[in-house]
Amino acid sequence: QVHLVESGGGLVQAGGSLRLSCTVSGRTFSTSGMGWFRQAPGKEREFVAAIRWSGGSTYYADSVKDRFTISRDNAENTVYLQMNSLKPEDTAVYYCATGRGLWAGNVRVDNAYSSWGQGTQVTVSS
8 A cells, every 4th residue: 555645736826836745655666656646626637747757757748848847856755846926827736646557658648646645725816
């Protein structure tokens, strides 16, 4: 069993920054990476960013590339999502997720992930 807890969401003005954290506990050795997804009201959940433990490869949605950075702190079992130059369209509930067997071909697909956090709200005002 893997347990994930997100934190760091909040209200920020357009152009501002936030850093989300996702702390993982439990059988973390059974996972192969972590992803961040988001869901805005009335919209489908969408991929934001992911990182694989092997080699540290990172992946981003085109909409956040060059603005968001995913990173990990092994000692703290925590993955971060640094979000800069935030836009009102970034407003959503952000979820971290982890699973086994993540690779470049499936990290953008939500059903590749087996464990999810509870979500944290990010609101960007214009």
